[in-house]
Amino acid sequence: MLKNFVKAVLFPSPEVLQERINKASGEVCKPGGPCEIGQVEVRGNKYRNFMVGPQTLPELLKFSNESFGTRECIVYQNERLTFKDVYAKAELMAGALVEMGLKPGDRVGICSRNYPEWIIAFCAIIHAGGVIVPMNSWWQGRELEYGISHSGMKIIIADEPRMKHVADRLPSLGVKGIVLRAKKTPEGIISWKHALKIGSKAPRVKLPTVDPDSDAVIMYTSGTTGNPKGVRQTHRGVCQAILAINHVEQSLRAGMGYLAAFIPLPCQLLAVPLFHVTGTHAVLLAGLLLGRKTVIMHKWDPKEALVSIEKEKATHFTGVPTMILEITGHKDAKKHDLSSLLVCTGGGAPMPPALFPKLLDKAPSCQPGQGYGMTETNAITTINTGLNQMTRPKSCGKAQPVCDVRVINEEGNVLPTGKPGELCVRGPTVMAGYYKDDEATKKVFLEDGWMLTGDMAEIDEDGFVYIVDRLKELVIRGGENISCAEVEAAAYEHSAVAECAAFGVPDERLGEELTLAVFLKDGENVDEEGLRKFIAERLAHYKVPRFVHIREESLPRGPTGKVMRRIAKQQYLAKNPPHIQAKM
Template sequence: MSDVLSAGETQGEAPAWPVMSIAEAHRQLTAPGARFEIEEKVIRGIPTKVWKNAPPTLRDVFLNARAFQDREFLVYEDDRATYEAFARATIKLARQLQADGVKKGDRVAVIMRNLPEWPVAFFAGVLCGAIVTPLNAWWTGPELEYGLADSGTKVAIVDDERLERIAEHLDACPDLTRVYVSRLKTEPSDPRVKRLEDVIGPVNSWKGLPDQPLPDVEIGPEDDATILYTSGTTGKPKGALGTHRNMISNIGAGGISAARNFLRAGQPLPEADPHKLPQRVTLLVVPLFHATGLSATLGPSMNAGGKLVFMYRWEAEKAMQLIEREKVNATGGVPTIAWQLIEHPAREKYDLSSLQAVTYGGAPSAPELVRKIAEVFPGSQPGNGWGMTETTATFTSHMGKDYENRPSSAGPAAPVGEMKIMDPEGTRELPVGEVGELWVKGPQVVKGYWNKPEATAETFKNGWLRTGDLARLDEEGFLYIVDRAKDMLIRGGENIYCVEVENALYEHPDVMDAAIVGVPHRTLGEEPAAVVHLKPGGTADEAELRAFVRERLAAFKVPVKVAFWPEPLPRNANGKILKTELKKVFEGQGA
C-alpha cells in the first residue's frame, strides 16, 4: 500500500488530514506489545494472521462481560437486566440445557425477535459447548423447519410468535427433543414445549437467581461455535459454520477501526480500558440473528461493558425517544435507518446530541447520506463497511473523515484480513484499480458450509473465500463494491436470492417464465420486482401472484411489482435470462 497524498491534493480537504497512511496507522497499532498486536497461527493447515490479545472464545467474552457486574446491559421496554443478572440467567439456562442432554457439538437453535432472552439463550448454548444456530425470525414455518432439520437442532429456544410458526413442523424435525418458549401466553399442548420462564423467570427477576458455577466444558478458539444461515444461488439456505475465533474477531476489527481514526487525525489514542470509560450505549435495531447484530454488535458490546437497547420493531420516532431517554451513542445497521432519522418531521423535538456514530452496511447507500449524517448529527460520525455471513459480518470498515472522503467505498480491511481481486476463472490476481471477483482471507472467514462439502469446496480455496462480489481496490486498499456476481439483491440489509423467489413463482400453474430484478429504493437500497410470462390461457394478475409468493416466502422477499411480458423472457446464447433488458420495464418506477 502506498502512502496517501495530502488530502488537500486529492479530495480538497485541509492538508492537515490525514497525517499518516492506513498502512502506517495499522503498523503502529499492531506492533509488538500494542493493544492490537497480531500473531500468526496455523488454522486448518493455513497460516493466518490473528489478534493476539482478543478473547480466545465466546466463553471468555461472557466472563469478561460478567466483570461489569452491576452495569446495566439489556433494556427492552420495561425490562432491564444488569450484567450480573444476565450472567445468572445464562448459567441457569445452560445447566438446564445440560440436564436436557445437550453436549458439546450439539445444535441449539435461537429463534426470536430481539429480546433480552435472546443473548441469554445464545450464551447458554455457548457455555454448554453447543453449536448455536440462530435462525431468521422472519422466516415462514416451512423455512424454519428446513433450518431446524438441516442443522439437526436438538433444543430450540423461541418466542411465542415463532412457536406458532413451527408448531405444525415439529414432527418433521426428528432431532428436536425440546422447545423452550419465552413470553408464551397460553399453556403449551405439546409435551416437548416448555416455558422459558419456568427455568429462568421473567427478566426483571434474573438478579435474584442463585449464583451457580459455569458448566465444566472445555472450549477452544477453533471449536465450532455457530451456524448462521445464508441463502445460496440454488435457493436453499446454506449454514455457514463458524468457530469461536471467527466470532470474536470482530472485537479487534471494530476497535482498530476507531483507533485508526485518531492516528490519521494526528490525535493521541484514547483510554482503552472499558472499566475506566463511560458506558457506550447502542440502540440495536438490526436482528441478532444476523452476523452484524450478533458478531459485530453483541460480542464487542459485551466485551466492553456496553448497554444494548432493543425495540419491539423499528419506528423512527420511537427510536428518537429511546435515543433521548437512554442517551444512545450509536445506532444504525442499514441506510434505511439513517434516512428515516434524518428526514423525520419530528426530529427537532428530541435531544439526539448523545449520538456519536451512525453506521451501516449490507445495502447500497447514496454518497449524499454521508454528508447528511455529518450535517444533521454534527457530533456523530458516519460509518460504513462490507461483510457477509461467511466473513462473520464486518470485513472492511471506515468512518468519519475516511468515509466522508471516500463515500462510495466500503473502507479498508482490518489488518488481520487480506483481500485480492481475481479474474473470472480465479487463476490470476488483477492489478490495483481493475474490477474482478473479490477474494478474502482472515480469522473471521468461516470454516465452510454445514454438511455441504461440494459448496464448501467451490467457495473456500486454501483459506480464501470467493465472495461472488465484483469489486476493485485502490492504492491504499480501500474496497469498492461494483456489483454482485451472484444473482442476489439486498433489500434494507436482507439478502434476497432471486432464484428462490423465481422458484416460488414457477409453482403457480399460470406462470411459464419468471425473473426477479432489483428496482431502486431510496432508503432500502433496492426491492424485488418480477417479470412474468404467463402460459397460454393464464389469467393470474399482479395481486394474485404477490399473494401466492407471500404464502411461501418471508414478506421481505415478495415482489413489490409484477410486470407481464408478452412472450418468453429474453435470453442469451447460453439460455441465461437477460435481466438488464428486464430492468428497463421498471425504469423510473423506483421509490
C-alpha cells in the same frame, strides 16, 4: 495566534484527527499493544490473528462479566439488566439446556424477535457448550422446518408467534422446545420461566474450554440455490471479527489522545435483527466485548429511535443506510437531541454522500462509517470511518488488519489496482465451510484459504475497496439477502407460470427492490397482485416481490436454454426506469 495554536492542539481538525487515527491504527497492533497481531495456523493456512482479547466465546462471556459486571447491559422498554444479571440468567438457562439433554457440540436454535431473552439464550448456549443456530424470525413454517431439520438441532428456543409455526412438528423432528413471552404454552413445550426454574435446581454449569477453531455458530444465509446455506462460524472467526471492531475503537481512542478521557460510557441502539451477523457480531458481541449498554428496539421505528437515542444517550448506532436516512430525515428530528452519537455505521448498501451533512448537523461529533462483510466472513471484512468515509463515500473501506482482499478475473489471475474483478477474502474470520455441503464449500474456496465472495469490486492505490456489481444471483433489500432462485421456485408452483426471473432493481431507500418478470402459459391467467399473494403464502414477506411484471413475450434465454436474469432485468429497466417505478 496563540488562541489558534491552542485551538489546534486541543481540538484538531478532521484532517489532523484522521491522520492521527491512521497512524494509531498501526501502532496499536505492534507487540505489547492493545491489538497486538501474531500468526496462527488454521485449517492448514497461516493467518494474522489478534492475540490480545478473547479467542473463544466462553472467554468473551467470562471477560464481559468480570470487566463490566454492575454496568447496565440490556435496556428493553421498562426492563434493565446489568452484565452480571445477563450472565446469571444465562448460567441458569445453560443448566436447563443440559438437563434437557444438551451435550457439547449439539445445536440449539433461536428464533424470536429481538428480546432480552434472545441475548440470554445466545449466552446460555455458549455456556452449555452448544452450537448456536440463529434462525430468521421472518421465516414461515416450511422455511423454519428446513432450518431445524438441516441443522440437526436438539432444542429450539422461540417466541410465541414462531413457536406456533413449528410446535406440532417438533416431536417428529426429535426436537425439544422452549417458548418465551407466551400467553399460552403449547403442549409438549416448556416456558422460559419454567426452564429457568429447572436451571436453578440443576448442578451449576461451568464455562467450557473449547477449541478456537471448533464451530460456534451456524448461521443460515440465502444462496443462489433454493434453500439457504448453513455457514459454519468458528469461535476464532467470530472473536477475530469483533476484535477488529475493538481495533477501530482502540485506534480512535489513541488518535484522540487526551480527548478520549471525555468519551462517555458507551451505549448502542439495537435496531437490526439479532439473527443477522450485523446484529450478533457488530452490535451484540461487540457490546459484550466493549462494555456497551444495548438498547433493544422491538421493531424498527424512526420516531422511537430518536426518543431512545436522546433518552439513553446512545453513542453508537449500526444499521442499514435506510435507517440512518429515516432518523435524520424524520419530521421530529429537530425535537430530539442526538449529540451523544459518536459512531454511526451502515452496511448492506452504500452510504449516500448526501447523508453525511444531515448526520453531522444532528450529531456534530459523530464519526460516520460503513463496512463490507458477509455471513461467510463473520460480517467484518473492510471498514471505512470518519474523514475517510466522507472523502471516499463510495468505498466500503480498507481490509481490517487480520484480513486480506484482492480481485481476480475469470481465469483466476490477480488484477492490478483499479481493475474490477471478483473480490476474494482471506483471513481467520472466513467461515470453516457450509454445513453438510462440501460441494458448495469447494466452489467458493481457492488455494491458500482465499474465498470467492461473488461480488465484483475494484481496489484503489491506497487499498480502499469499491463494490461495483454482484455476480451472485441475490437481491439485497434493506440488508436482507434474497435468493432469486428461491423466489422463482415459489412462483413456479403457480399453475399459470410458464417462465419467470427474479432480480433486483435500484431503490433509493432500500438499496434494491425485488422484481419478478413472468411469462404465463397459454390459456392461463393471474394478475400481479394474485401472484404476490400466492408467493406470500410460501415465503417470508421480505421475499415477496415488490414489482411483478407480466410479460407478453417469453423471457430471454442463453445458448443452454437457461433464462438470463441480467437481460430480463435490462429489458425491465428500459421500460421502467428507477425514477418511474419509485412512484408505482
